[in-house]
Amino acid sequence: MTRTSAAYSRSTDEVASPCTKVCKLDPSGQYCTGCLRTRDEIACWSSASNDMKRAILNRIAAAGGAGR
16 A cells, blocks of 8 residues: 555545544644644544645644654
């Protein structure tokens, strides 16, 4: 399975959450140290469109979060 296909659920083609179950905010209180999402990104994830979710994942990857 490629990294791209791993980001999607097989049954619904929903973009999978990057949550790593390590839910702790950084010292600034802005980013989760586990998944690197912002507080706002975490709060809106369940209602975000797949395009928005992919944009969040792309921001995380660009910030050096890919392969964590």
